[in-house]
Amino acid sequence: MTAPLSPLPRARQRRRSPWPAVLGVTALVGLVGAIAFSNLNKSLEYFVTPTEYQQQRADLEGRPIRIGGLVQNAQYDPQTLQLRFVVSDGGASFPVQYTGAVSDLFKDNQGVVVRGQFQGGTFHASDLVVKHSEEYRVPETQAELKDMLKTTP
Amino acid sequence: MLNLISFSSSAAGALGQLSLLGALLFCLAGLGLAVLGGVCRDARLTEAARRATWAVFALTTLGTLVLLGALLRDDFSVRYVAEHSMRASPTWIKVTGLWGALEGSILLWAWLLAGFTFILSLTLRRDALRPWALATMFVSLLFFVGVCATVASPFTPLAAVPTDGRGPNPALQNHWMMAVHPVLLYLGFVGLSVPFAYAVAALVTGRLSDHWVVVTRRWTLVAWTFLTAAIVAGGWWSYETLGWGGYWAWDPVENASFIPWLLTTAFLHSIQIQERRGLMRSWNVWLIVLAYASTVLGTFLNRSGIVQSVHAFAGGPVGPVFLGFLALLLVLGTLLAAWRAPHLRDEAELPGVLSREGAFLAGNWLFVVFAVMVLVGTLFPTFVEAAQGRRDASVGPAFYNAFAIPLGLGLLLLMGVGPLLPWRRADGQGLWRALRPLLAAGLGAAALAFALGVRHPGVLTTLALSAYNLLGLGLLTVRAARQAGGLAHTLRAQPRRYGAYLAHIGLVVVALGLAYSGTYRRDAQATLNLNRPVPLLAERLELTGLTTETRSDGRSVVARVRIDGQPYRARLNTYVQGGNTPFPAPAVRYSLTGDTYLVVTAADPGGQWASVRLIESPLVSWLWWGTLLICLGASVTLVNPVRAARPAAARLAPATD
Numbered sequence: 001m002t003a004p005l006s007p008l009p010r011a012r013q014r015r016r017s018p019w020p021a022v023l024g025v026t027a028l029v030g031l032v033g034a035i036a037f038s039n040l041n042k043s044l045e046y047f048v049t050p051t052e053y054q055q056q057r058a059d060l061e062g063r064p065i066r067i068g069g070l071v072q073n074a075q076y077d078p079q080t081l082q083l084r085f086v087v088s089d090g091g092a093s094f095p096v097q098y099t100g101a102v103s104d105l106f107k108d109n110q111g112v113v114v115r116g117q118f119q120g121g122t123f124h125a126s127d128l129v130v131k132h133s134e135e136y137r138v139p140e141t142q143a144e145l146k147d148m149l150k151t152t153p
Numbered sequence: 154m155l156n157l158i159s160f161s162s163s164a165a166g167a168l169g170q171l172s173l174l175g176a177l178l179f180c181l182a183g184l185g186l187a188v189l190g191g192v193c194r195d196a197r198l199t200e201a202a203r204r205a206t207w208a209v210f211a212l213t214t215l216g217t218l219v220l221l222g223a224l225l226r227d228d229f230s231v232r233y234v235a236e237h238s239m240r241a242s243p244t245w246i247k248v249t250g251l252w253g254a255l256e257g258s259i260l261l262w263a264w265l266l267a268g269f270t271f272i273l274s275l276t277l278r279r280d281a282l283r284p285w286a287l288a289t290m291f292v293s294l295l296f297f298v299g300v301c302a303t304v305a306s307p308f309t310p311l312a313a314v315p316t317d318g319r320g321p322n323p324a325l326q327n328h329w330m331m332a333v334h335p336v337l338l339y340l341g342f343v344g345l346s347v348p349f350a351y352a353v354a355a356l357v358t359g360r361l362s363d364h365w366v367v368v369t370r371r372w373t374l375v376a377w378t379f380l381t382a383a384i385v386a387g388g389w390w391s392y393e394t395l396g397w398g399g400y401w402a403w404d405p406v407e408n409a410s411f412i413p414w415l416l417t418t419a420f421l422h423s424i425q426i427q428e429r430r431g432l433m434r435s436w437n438v439w440l441i442v443l444a445y446a447s448t449v450l451g452t453f454l455n456r457s458g459i460v461q462s463v464h465a466f467a468g469g470p471v472g473p474v475f476l477g478f479l480a481l482l483l484v485l486g487t488l489l490a491a492w493r494a495p496h497l498r499d500e501a502e503l504p505g506v507l508s509r510e511g512a513f514l515a516g517n518w519l520f521v522v523f524a525v526m527v528l529v530g531t532l533f534p535t536f537v538e539a540a541q542g543r544r545d546a547s548v549g550p551a552f553y554n555a556f557a558i559p560l561g562l563g564l565l566l567l568m569g570v571g572p573l574l575p576w577r578r579a580d581g582q583g584l585w586r587a588l589r590p591l592l593a594a595g596l597g598a599a600a601l602a603f604a605l606g607v608r609h610p611g612v613l614t615t616l617a618l619s620a621y622n623l624l625g626l627g628l629l630t631v632r633a634a635r636q637a638g639g640l641a642h643t644l645r646a647q648p649r650r651y652g653a654y655l656a657h658i659g660l661v662v663v664a665l666g667l668a669y670s671g672t673y674r675r676d677a678q679a680t681l682n683l684n685r686p687v688p689l690l691a692e693r694l695e696l697t698g699l700t701t702e703t704r705s706d707g708r709s710v711v712a713r714v715r716i717d718g719q720p721y722r723a724r725l726n727t728y729v730q731g732g733n734t735p736f737p738a739p740a741v742r743y744s745l746t747g748d749t750y751l752v753v754t755a756a757d758p759g760g761q762w763a764s765v766r767l768i769e770s771p772l773v774s775w776l777w778w779g780t781l782l783i784c785l786g787a788s789v790t791l792v793n794p795v796r797a798a799r800p801a802a803a804r805l806a807p808a809t810d
């Protein structure tokens with residue numbers, strides 16, 4: 001099976017104080033925990049609907065979030081790759097700006113999820129996920145909207 | 154509730170279901186026999202259990218073949234075929250349909266597990282571990298075959314047979330890599346069940362001497378190699394099909410395969426400490442239990458829908474079932490380990506700090522912390538939902554990179570020190586002498602890179618550590634070759650060591666690829682009009698043609714673009730079953746210094762313009778080549794050494810083994 005090993009002495013049965021190891025491990029875990037949680041809260045990206053954003057505006061302005069809703073007034077120029085539209089959930093709506101190509105599936109009344117951040121009243125999107133289902137209907141409630149946005153094709 | 158069997162509507166479904174139920178019966182019988190054989194110390198019962206594994210393998214093979222046949226014959230009376238296959242697909246897509254969705258992938262898992270159990274039954278020694286190792290394999294088999302035969306049966310029939318199926322998931326048929334990646338991944342996951350079985354057997358019998366570790370080393374290495382290849386293949390698939398020019402997004406699905414990899418890598422190193430010094434016994438048992446449990450955890454996370462992911466599949470009742478199995482494994486492992494604690498605790502000496510085992514232990518800690526952090530990041534959104542009631546939060550890559558980069562660099566540092574250190578203890582002087590040229594090489598490499606304009610601290614550190622690792626391994630090899638009287642001699646005598654060196658070199662190559670492609674990637678988007686050149690990223694792009702091709706299962710828009718005169722053909726594929734959703738197939742020009750990557754993001758139906766995204770990332774290819782080296786190195790370590798007839802004194806030369 002394996003190479004015959006050179007005869008190293010087996011470890012002796014000697015009790016060493018476990019404290020250095022315990023302290024070391026505790027310090028390591030503490031450090032890791034500190035890094036993790038300070039970082040986690042900063043890099044946590046919430047998913048909100050426009051209505052939810054309106055309620056939590058103070059907390060969320062300027063930090064990276066994902067916002068989901070329906071597309072309205074989509075204006076897209078393929079030559080400059082500039083896209084402007086309004087994301088809405090029936091309750092609230094916000095203008096969105098995005099630079100990049102969109103496929104011809106991007107239409108009014110489509111469900112959409114965009115990632116980015118609010119600067120003032122405008123949402124600057126860094127990327128967008130167009131959701132599309134063949135049997136599409138306008139969702140009635142917040143929960144329904146979220147469910148619709150979650151069902152990936 | 155569970156439509157276990159129904160003969161009326163589907164012959165293939167009935168046959169497949171019967172074979173799975175038969176396999177399930179043999180699993181139950183085998184488990185009973187193995188446990189009885191272990192308790193009564195009766196070799197005949199154990200032998201019967203061993204033969205039950207053959208029956209399980211035969212029956213699961215039959216079940217797999219039945220499903221494959223149904224896929225190839227377009228037998229839509231089987232629900233799985235009707236939902237995940239269609240007539241128009243090319244044959245190879247129909248074959249990959251076998252593991253393209255939940256039920257089929259669990260059947261594949263069960264079949265591979267039966268195959269591994271079969272191989273294990275042929276190699277098991279006739280010793281006290283045998284019945285219990287078999288029993289543990291039967292527990293795993295019972296779970297997977299049971300899930301296959303009940304809650305996730307691919308053979309449930311359809312009352313009304315459709316004329317055509319719904320077709321496979323388009324994202325999975327866009328690239329041949331998707332045919333390879335799941336199989337490799339399951340081979341890796343399933344391979345870990347064998348070391349786990351040995352660990353449980355060692356715990357049950359109380360034979361925690363080092364035999365089980367020696368036997369499992371090969372199994373673990375094989376599983377680890379498959380797992381490594383699978384993770385990188387997944388990255389490559391992501392790179393070649395998702396059109397974002399990246400290969401790793403810290404997606405929960407990726408993390409689910411990465412956590413077992415980290416724990417298994419740690420285990421590969423820590424079993425050597427036990428093999429050579431008899432230390433870390435309880436650590437090893439815990440590690441392999443956790444590594445095996447983490448493969449189940451990953452499947453649970455991805456199938457239960459509790460984490461949001463790009464490709465998490467909701468699998469109905471399968472998630473909770475996997476959670477139950479995960480809990481069982483952890484509870485079983487904990488109880489066994491607690492019961493055997495007196496046996497495990499008997500070697501209380503800690504490894505010296507300045508020694509090979511000290512370096513291994515430190516590396517082990519980093520691996521475990523790494524795994525825990527990845528797990529925390531993956532589960533954190535779930536905790537947030539539970540605590541704050543906010544749904545669908547996600548943790549961005551920034552969180553992971555904040556700890557993955559320092560931990561990765563720490564591991565690179567230890568990787569260079571480990572081979573230099575002797576077992577037991579090093580004297581500080583000797584170590585310093587050995588380290589000096591390496592530190593010089595590292596600093597020299599960083600200084601040279603700085604002079605050439607590299608300013609990024611992460612890249613500089615990676616470069617320095619790479620140079621120091623490579624020089625260290627080179628010096629060790631040269632010295633050993635001199636002592637042994639030739640490189641060939643020493644390679645033949647020590648395949649384990651040089652295989653490990655080769656894998657480490659591969660890892661250095663991968664690290665450089667990660668550092669460069671992660672730091673210096675550039676991308677830009679533009680719309681190209683036919684025959685009108687556009688400057689982008691210091692290159693000249695010209696769209697020379699835009700055509701549409703029809704395939705049997707959909708259409709492709711093909712954009713011909715010249716980048717600095719070089720022709721590229723990037724595609725946008727649409728699939729019959731995918732509606733109008735376009736799936737990009739980027740055109741990539743690979744080279745050792747960097748890739749040029751062109752994706753069509755949108756195309757004018759009139760054929761006048763196409764929007765493209767151009768991505769330039771340096772050294773991406775190093776990931777694939779480095780992985781090849783890692784897998785080669787791992788294979789070399791499995792070769793049996795050829796001992797030259799030499800005086801024993803020379804073999805015991807210090808500080809080289």
